[in-house]
Amino acid sequence: TQKISAAIVGYGNLGKSVEKLIAKQPDMELYGIFSRRDSLETDAAVYPVAEAAEHKDKVDLLFLCLGSATDIPEQAASFAENFTTVDTYDNHHLIPAHREKMDAAAKAGGTVAMISTGWDPGMFSINRTIGEALFPNAQQNTFWGPGLSQGHSDAVRRVEGVKAGVQYTLPKEEALQAAKEGRGDEITGANAHRRRVVAVADEADQERIRQEIVSMPDYFEPYETTVEFVSQEVFDREHQGMPHGGHVITSGDLGGTHSSVEFTLELERNPDFTAASQLAYGRAAVRMAREGRTGAVTVLEVAPYLLSTASLDELVARDI
Numbered sequence: 001t002q003k004i005s006a007a008i009v010g011y012g013n014l015g016k017s018v019e020k021l022i023a024k025q026p027d028m029e030l031y032g033i034f035s036r037r038d039s040l041e042t043d044a045a046v047y048p049v050a051e052a053a054e055h056k057d058k059v060d061l062l063f064l065c066l067g068s069a070t071d072i073p074e075q076a077a078s079f080a081e082n083f084t085t086v087d088t089y090d091n092h093h094l095i096p097a098h099r100e101k102m103d104a105a106a107k108a109g110g111t112v113a114m115i116s117t118g119w120d121p122g123m124f125s126i127n128r129t130i131g132e133a134l135f136p137n138a139q140q141n142t143f144w145g146p147g148l149s150q151g152h153s154d155a156v157r158r159v160e161g162v163k164a165g166v167q168y169t170l171p172k173e174e175a176l177q178a179a180k181e182g183r184g185d186e187i188t189g190a191n192a193h194r195r196r197v198v199a200v201a202d203e204a205d206q207e208r209i210r211q212e213i214v215s216m217p218d219y220f221e222p223y224e225t226t227v228e229f230v231s232q233e234v235f236d237r238e239h240q241g242m243p244h245g246g247h248v249i250t251s252g253d254l255g256g257t258h259s260s261v262e263f264t265l266e267l268e269r270n271p272d273f274t275a276a277s278q279l280a281y282g283r284a285a286v287r288m289a290r291e292g293r294t295g296a297v298t299v300l301e302v303a304p305y306l307l308s309t310a311s312l313d314e315l316v317a318r319d320i
């Protein structure tokens, strides 16, 4: 069958990883990259993002590799009106609103909007749902890190005056241990993690920037957050790695016996794994669109076989 003609919006960390991994998909080919900038370090075709709609008949799938803090809320729906899209929107508190907005846009456009793929949201979401479904009164905790959160780093970079910025998420060891021992009932995401921001900014702006970050709703306000400022030279030398990972731990009693389930990720480079998830769910989005599905779709609604290039019969013989 015809290869999926895929395009990327937003040539940042995630966009570069999607480009790298599309080349390894037997059923996809890269149509090009839509960017605000007119020249990128790539061999792929580059088009002005403002003209994306003109290419709608040549693109089966649009990877939205935009920031979640402001780009996705401002831009994603307009893409969904013209393309089947897949995004990694991760401001959990606002995902229901994002879903409604993308559902309306995709239904109007007769497209599928596959939303909030990646690992959290994404792979962790599926594990949370399955974990809760298996245990009548599940004890469930999610941990991230230690590592670099791209969503929180994006949010930091959008604060006026921040010239460069990253955010490391640090789980508290005692919380992780308690969860592993089934004592996680008082543990929440907020009290189980510290958030460490490292940024470059002019001295005069630093106090305002610190206040804006630590009080930022959803992203930082609920957490113990530190903000340190370094020179551009130190930033470039010491803050380029993007390792990450985490765990979803679910446990409980099943009629008198104890069971626990752990789903763990260890990621050398966060954008690469996120891109791998976005690609697989992009494949599923095209398949669902070809079956006539329109509107927003979440990872909880995607049958796993739709993620794979293997046929269902092959998967039944190999994986069940």
Ligand SMILES: NC(=O)C1=CN([C@@H]2O[C@H](COP(=O)(O)OP(=O)(O)OC[C@H]3O[C@@H](n4cnc5c(N)ncnc54)[C@H](OP(=O)(O)O)[C@@H]3O)[C@@H](O)[C@H]2O)C=CC1
Binding pocket: 009, 010, 011, 012, 013, 014, 015, 034, 035, 036, 037, 049, 065, 066, 067, 068, 069, 071, 088, 089, 090, 091, 116, 117, 118, 119, 120, 121, 122, 150, 151, 152, 154, 155, 270, 271, 274
């Ligand atoms: N669900 C999950 O598990 C995960 C989700 N994510 C999400 O992926 C998002 C993207 O991460 P990442 O690739 O590191 O972010 P980057 O900042 O590296 O890239 C964002 C891209 O958006 C484009 N863009 C469009 N409008 C703007 C604007 N006004 N200002 C700046 N850039 C703009 C830019 O591309 P251009 O200049 O080419 O137009 C930019 O490169 C994160 O915000 C996060 O929410 C990330 C990891 C995991």
Ligand SMILES: N[C@@H](C[C@H]1CC(C(=O)O)=NO1)C(=O)O
Binding pocket: 090, 118, 119, 120, 121, 144, 145, 147, 148, 149, 150, 151, 152, 168, 169, 244, 270
């Ligand atoms: N969406 C996250 C993926 C994970 C990482 C994370 C965190 O460190 O708070 N939450 O979810 C990201 O952008 O990296």
